[in-house]
Amino acid sequence: MGYAWTLxxxxxxxPLDPIHFLQVEMEGDTVAMLDRSDYTxxxxxxxxxxxxxxxxxxxxxxxxxYIEPINATINDNGAVVPDKKGRRLNETDFLxxxxxxxxxxxxxxLKANFQEVYPKVDMALMTQVRKKMIGxxxxxxxxxxxNRSHNIALASAAINNTVVLPGEIFSFNKxxxxxxxxxxYLQAPVIVRGELSEGIGGGICQVSSTLFNAVDKAGLQIVxxxxxxxxxxYVRPGRDATVSWYGPDFVFxxxxxxxxxxxxxxxxxxxxxxxxxxxxxxYEPRNVPSVSRRTPEEAPxxxxxxxxxxxx
Numbered sequence: 001m002g003y004a005w006t007l008x009x010x011x012x013x014x015p016l017d018p019i020h021f022l023q024v025e026m027e028g029d030t031v032a033m034l035d036r037s038d039y040t041x042x043x044x045x046x047x048x049x050x051x052x053x054x055x056x057x058x059x060x061x062x063x064x065x066y067i068e069p070i071n072a073t074i075n076d077n078g079a080v081v082p083d084k085k086g087r088r089l090n091e092t093d094f095l096x097x098x099x100x101x102x103x104x105x106x107x108x109x110l111k112a113n114f115q116e117v118y119p120k121v122d123m124a125l126m127t128q129v130r131k132k133m134i135g136x137x138x139x140x141x142x143x144x145x146x147n148r149s150h151n152i153a154l155a156s157a158a159i160n161n162t163v164v165l166p167g168e169i170f171s172f173n174k175x176x177x178x179x180x181x182x183x184x185y186l187q188a189p190v191i192v193r194g195e196l197s198e199g200i201g202g203g204i205c206q207v208s209s210t211l212f213n214a215v216d217k218a219g220l221q222i223v224x225x226x227x228x229x230x231x232x233x234y235v236r237p238g239r240d241a242t243v244s245w246y247g248p249d250f251v252f253x254x255x256x257x258x259x260x261x262x263x264x265x266x267x268x269x270x271x272x273x274x275x276x277x278x279x280x281x282x283y284e285p286r287n288v289p290s291v292s293r294r295t296p297e298e299a300p301x302x303x304x305x306x307x308x309x310x311x312x
Contacts, residue, residue: 138291
């Protein structure tokens with residue numbers, strides 16, 4: 001760093017007696033005491049900052065103070081919930097204060113400052129992107145199968161209110177994340193007309209399949225989609241999108257000049273996904289066949305030997 005080396009050369013010409021400890025304050029509280037000797041690497045008689053140690057300290061402090069921004073959303077009543085800004089450590093300011101302290105010209109107290117972190121989706125964007133529906137799809141399931149219904153609801157909530165910017169790629173696995181017990185997903189062994197769906201997160205493929213048909217209807221570019229090895233009852237043959245954390249993913253790209261919004265909800269045996277955008281959008285809808293409102297047949301199944309490899 002040029003700034004650090006300039007101060008080091010000045011120190012060589014004019015040795016100073018800097019304060020031994022640096023007190024780091026955040027919002028009026030002392031959060032760290034840094035020992036100058038811990039950050040020193042001898043270099044031909046000139047004390048030089050140990051950059052690796054300093055970087056680790058900044059990362060630890062940064063993790064401690066980071067607040068993730070919150071996107072604007074639409075609640076169950078249809079109202080837009082405002083976004084919230086986050087914050088992160090101002091590393092440039094931190095480094096300048098540290099070097100001034102280290103080379104003897106600064107204070108023995110470092111006041112850590114923050115930078116605002118803006119959300120991806122603010123209230124203004126959410127208000128506009130919801131205005132025009134360009135695609136929607138509904139599938140049906142047996143609400144009496146509580147574990148499977150629970151998993152469908154969790155995955156629906158995970159993709160709900162997702163905004164995909166122009167040119168951006170949506171990955172189902174990335175957005176929903178790994179389906180685990182810690183996240184609330186349940187064991188849901190079922191057979192839907194011969195298609196085995198076992199293990200933690202059983203039923204998730206109905207969410208990805210409903211999403212696929214909705215975004216396909218909206219004319220979005222399908223990047224990656226795989227069908228099950230056997231027919232599933234909740235969509236027509238060839239209209240499914242199987243997903244697995246250790247296997248296939250469902251991926252699409254927003255090819256339009258405007259952002260798109262995904263709305264998803266499961267209720268009373270219905271899995272519903274709609275796609276929205278700005279009123280000005282010019283889109284190319286596709287003809288996608290709907291499915292029967294009849295509840296798919298389901299039967300208990302014996303869990304496979306390795307649930308992790310089972311389709312969801």
